[in-house]
Amino acid sequence: MGAPLLWLLAAVLLCARAASGTGNNIWTTVDVSGHRTLLTCKLKEAISGPIEGHRWLKGGKVLKEDKSDSLITEYEVVSDDKSGEYQCIFLPELAGRADVQVKGPPKIIINKKSEYGNEGDSIILMCRSSSYPSIEQWKWYKENEMESNVILVNDTEGRMTIISTPEKTELHINSADIKEDPGKYICNGTNSEGSGTAVITLKVRSRLAALWPFLGIVAEVLILVIIIFIYEKRRRTDDVGEDEDGGAAPLKSSSVLNEKSSGSIRQRNSN
The missing domain is CATH 2.60.40.10 (Immunoglobulins)
Known part of the structure; x- marks a missing residue:
């Protein structure tokens, strides 16, 4: 070569x-x-x-x-x-x-401070971090005003599951309960330089919440139909009254003419 x-x-x-x-x-x-x-x-x-x-x-x-x-x-x-x-x-x-x-302690990032879901739905809360070094351990808590915060773990029944990687963590809530699940959830990430936290507020709505807009539209339509029905009924009543008044006048005029005709006949007869 x-x-x-x-x-x-x-x-x-x-x-x-x-x-x-x-x-x-x-x-x-x-x-x-x-x-x-x-x-x-x-x-x-x-x-x-x-x-x-x-x-x-x-x-x-x-x-x-x-x-x-x-x-x-x-x-x-x-x-x-x-x-x-x-x-x-x-x-x-x-x-x-x-x-x-x-290098530095982790900065925890969330998409929204508040998450909403309907009763019975599956809800996912997520935290992520691009800090260096990568997150070594993620933890989830639920805030308790009366006692210390409750640490969350994978539920044996599968209703609550935590899935984590060094870059992000997800809390899966299956079949959300309107009484137990609403509240503030805290995700904590730790690396060799320190730790960071973020708070997500979860609100769970009633199953009927999705029907409220439809029920509102139905109520508006019913009210409109009732108003139209009342208006039409009153208008027809007024029209009938006017027809009755208009029919009485010719009858009166006819009787007057008949009386005049009868008087003229009697006058001719007398002559």
């Missing part, structure tokens, strides 16, 4: 390694100063050509992007949820990519 071919093969291997995302061609630093956290990636050398820009991501979401040709890119974390795994990418992506880990 000739020397030119060996050099070509070596160049291809270097480019492939840079594209693999190992970050061996990139220096990364995390500078924490008070409330300020600055992430830096520095490309040792541009192997695949000139740099066309940079991109920062966390959990697949683009945080920042530019078109600078610099071998250094920085990102200042301004979110309260600072801990997690970030990615810096030198564009085009063949130029280099590296992971930057920021």
